[in-house]
Amino acid sequence: MMLENLEPVKMIRTCKVRTLKEGLSDSDAKLLDGYLADSDTWTPHRLAKALGSKGLKIDHRQISQHRDLMCSCSDILS
Ligand SMILES: [Zn+2]
Secondary structure, three states, rough: OOOOOOOOOOOOOOOHHHHHHHOOOOOHHHHHHHHHHHHOOOOOHHHHHHHOOOOOOOHHHHHHHHHHOOOOOHHHOO
């Protein structure tokens, strides 16, 4: 028997949002959290574009993953 104690493999992805936030000041990081929480105003595309205009490169898919807790943050925080 080799399948005992089988556990689902967690998808560990490096989270660009987290990396990006670590490079920000506390106040900017809080602002970013606010934008991330406001998904009505800030679709992933809009947010990625706006951040890009500030010189912060991030892919909208990485924002989606972060919001959906499909990124590595959810593992780190839990
Ligand atoms: Zn994340």
